[in-house]
Amino acid sequence: MKFFIGTTNPHKVHEIGAILHATGCEFEVTDPVDPEETESDFDGNAILKARVYAAHAKGLVISEDSGLVIPTLNGLPGPWSARFSECVIDRATWNVTDIVPAGYSREVIDRRNNERVLNLMRTIEMPRRAAMFKVVLVVARPDGAVLFSGVGTSNGWIADEMQGENGFGYDPIFVGDNTFEKTYAELDAPRKNLRSHRRKVLQEFQAWLGKFLKEQEK
Secondary structure, three states: OEEEEOOOOHHHHHHHHHHHHHHOOEEEEOOOOOOOOOOOOHHHHHHHHHHHHHHHHOOEEEEEEEEEEOHHHOOOEHHHHHHHHHEEEEOOOOEEEEEOOOOOOHHHHHHHHHHHHHHHOOOOOOOOOEEEEEEEEEEEOOOOOEEEEEEEEEEEEEOOOOOOOOOOOOHHHEEEOOOOOOEHHHOOHHHHHHHOHHHHHHHHHHHHHHHHHHHHHO
8 A cells, every 4th residue: 555745854754654664555755735734723734734735646645734832822833833933923912914934944944933932932931931742643535535633742841042953843942841851952863752742643643554454455
């Protein structure tokens, strides 16, 4: 059986591809369709992306939406995590009112995203620095049917400054509740993956995949 992986992120391709490879399934990364994420939460955007990618690839697609959630900032960066530094925010309501693309590379955007979060949090003290990584993973068919949807979370808080050279995204400012005061970027890959929100949802996906493949053999 063949699956398409709907993402251009090499880290996600590696993690999902490893599971599919272990089951003997084929997998292929889809073209960079880059669907417009118009939903206001991870669940909606994950389903939207999976359906768009599946219609384009004409096959079963695995896609996800993920990001950082900070309750003190009304859930931001949330669904806008990947482009948070480009967002226009109404500080009275903490709602995103517009996005102004800056044209920077992914590496520069990641750094600017982290800097913006730290700036918004600079006068906020614990326990109001609490934060959560969340990921929603979806499998969809070309006709739009959703075959699987799973959620993974990791809890922690926002550090006072960027620390560590590993990982990607918001890892340099996220301290897990089980990382002994270290940010995710200060952990090596095996230690981070043991605690990762993505690992949790992939375990759920792997359990579903086993059952799904057995059903296809009948």
